Amino acid sequence: MMRTKVALLGSSGIVAQRFQQRLANHPWFELAAVFGSPNQVGKQLSEIPWGLPESRPEVPELEVFSCELSQLKFQLAKLNIQLVFSALPSDAAIEIEPFLRELGMQVFSNSSAHRMERDVPLIVADLNPEHLSILKAPLHDQKSGFIACSTNCTVMPIALPLKPLWDVLGFNTVEISTEQSLSGGGYELLKSTNGFVSEIPGEAEKISEECLRLLGSIESDGIKPADFNTEVECKRVMRDFGHIVKVKIDLQKDTEIDEIKELMSNHTSSPQILNLPSAPKRPIILSEAQIDLERACWAGAESDDCNPATDLKAGMAITVYDLKLIDSTLTFSAFSENTIRGAAGGCLLLAELAMHEGLLDLA
Numbered sequence: 223m224m225r226t227k228v229a230l231l232g233s234s235g236i237v238a239q240r241f242q243q244r245l246a247n248h249p250w251f252e253l254a255a256v257f258g259s260p261n262q263v264g265k266q267l268s269e270i271p272w273g274l275p276e277s278r279p280e281v282p283e284l285e286v287f288s289c290e291l292s293q294l295k296f297q298l299a300k301l302n303i304q305l306v307f308s309a310l311p312s313d314a315a316i317e318i319e320p321f322l323r324e325l326g327m328q329v330f331s332n333s334s335a336h337r338m339e340r341d342v343p344l345i346v347a348d349l350n351p352e353h354l355s356i357l358k359a360p361l362h363d364q365k366s367g368f369i370a371c372s373t374n375c376t377v378m379p380i381a382l383p384l385k386p387l388w389d390v391l392g393f394n395t396v397e398i399s400t401e402q403s404l405s406g407g408g409y410e411l412l413k414s415t416n417g418f419v420s421e422i423p424g425e426a427e428k429i430s431e432e433c434l435r436l437l438g439s440i441e442s443d444g445i446k447p448a449d450f451n452t453e454v455e456c457k458r459v460m461r462d463f464g465h466i467v468k469v470k471i472d473l474q475k476d477t478e479i480d481e482i483k484e485l486m487s488n489h490t491s492s493p494q495i496l497n498l499p500s501a502p503k504r505p506i507i508l509s510e511a512q513i514d515l516e517r518a519c520w521a522g523a524e525s526d527d528c529n530p531a532t533d534l535k536a537g538m539a540i541t542v543y544d545l546k547l548i549d550s551t552l553t554f555s556a557f558s559e560n561t562i563r564g565a566a567g568g569c570l571l572l573a574e575l576a577m578h579e580g581l582l583d584l585a
Contacts, residue, residue: 225252226577229298231318232309233258233286234270236409237332240566241307242267243531246279249499250574255301257294258286273409275463279531289314291321298327304366305582307569308333323367328582330370330573332565337371338431340444344371346378347498347571348491348505349385350436353445357581366583372572375564376400376425376456377432379467379540379556383506386485387552388437388448392474395451398429401459401466406560411458418458426454464519465560471552479547483508486542493571496578500571502539509543519559530562537562538571 228251232238238258245253256267265286272278287297289310298306306322308315308331315333322329336342343356357368373381380398387393402422404412411418434447459466486506493501502522520528522539530536540558558564576582 223249225250226305226582227252227254227301227303228305228307229255229257229301229303230307230309231257231289233262233267234409235309236273236405236412236561237565238309239272239274240530240561241309241570242281243274243276243279244500244534244566244570246281246531248534248570250577251305251570253282253284255297255303256284256286257289257297260288262286263288273412276529276531289318291318294318294322295325298322298325304328305573306330307573309566319369323369326367326583328366328368328370328576330372330569330576332372332569334374334428336369337373338435339369342369342371344373344432344435344445345572345575346373346381346436346568347575348489348493348501349382351492351575352440354576354579354581355440356444370572370576372565372569373432373436374425374428375406375560376402376465376467377429377436378560378564378568379465379558380429380469381433381436382489382540383486383542383554383556384433384437384469384471386489387471387473387482388450390475390485391477393450393471394474395453395472396433397453397470398455399468400425400429400454400456401461401468402456403459403461403463403465403560405463406465407458412462418460420457420459422456422458425456429454429456461515463559463561464515464557465564466555466557468555469553473550473552476550477547479545482547482552483545493575496575498571498574498578500534500538500567500574502535505539507539507541508545509541511543513541513543513557515557518557519562521559530567534567534570538567539563
């Protein structure tokens with residue numbers, strides 16, 4: 223299979239380098255252009271300091287281009303690239319991503335800038351793949367260009383285990399508390415020696431909005447959000463990678479703990495059926511004991527070396543533990559690697575699904 227040339231918006235951040243890592247040996251996509259901030263423009267990609275714990279994979283010797291709009295248009299046309307991954311900060315993505323959409327580009331974004339827009343699908347590939355149909359619906363302008371978004375990194379370990387419960391048992395209220403790692407704030411926070419502020423302004427609102435949209439239903443004028451209440455508290459903790467969430471649910475239907483375990487552990491969707499390159503065999507892994515967080519970072523891995531440059535499934539499953547059911551109240555904790563499943567890996571899996579579904583106009 224000939225690999226499709228892709229561009230990456232972002233060169234030096236955590237998520238941008240996770241994209242580089244996962245594209246280094248991807249069977250479908252070839253990294254052919256990188257666009258970065260002014261202080262990186264003109265450098266070779268190999269000259270930019272590598273910040274991830276794993277060694278830098280072999281990537282093409284690419285010069286970092288400017289994200290200035292005219293340069294984007296010129297270089298993408300010159301290289302005949304139509305598929306773009308975005309690891310831009312929101313303030314840059316607000317302008318750049320719609321510009322690329324108007325040029326006919328297919329943009330898969332990890333940015334929060336456009337997640338809640340009516341004609342932009344917000345997708346967890348093995349949770350709500352049917353929401354990709356927005357791109358075929360009348361509300362979309364039928365141009366070849368589009369933006370499709372992956373979620374906030376902390377949403378992943380919340381929404382994915384909620385999905386099978388919502389479909390079968392229903393619930394009225396979900397209470398969520400988060401313990402989010404330093405890497406969720408980027409390299410600057412991860413490497414800071416000056417401490418950190420535990421509060422994360424605006425995070426609770428994002429998590430609530432995105433969960434309701436992900437579990438919502440498709441209607442003629444877009445996505446109707448799910449109709450349950452959420453209460454969310456967020457805090458940053460002293461951990462480098464991986465987010466923990468603690469969830470409490472008031473279930474609508476009577477059930478037993480074994481049914482809940484079965485619903486979660488057996489949950490699969492289109493990516494598993496299609497055996498997409500980044501799809502873990504089981505997106506939700508149940509643990510009966512307290513988990514080893516370092517090991518859980520690589521949940522879903524098929525190889526022992528747990529290298530996300532060579533094992534695209536490494537870090538793509540979430541781990542659920544501490545499941546308890548008292549009457550109709552369920553509590554559980556969940557963990558996921560925020561920069562892989564919660565960011566670059568989830569976004570790449572979304573693009574794999576879109577390609578398999580024939581949604582990419584790459585002529």
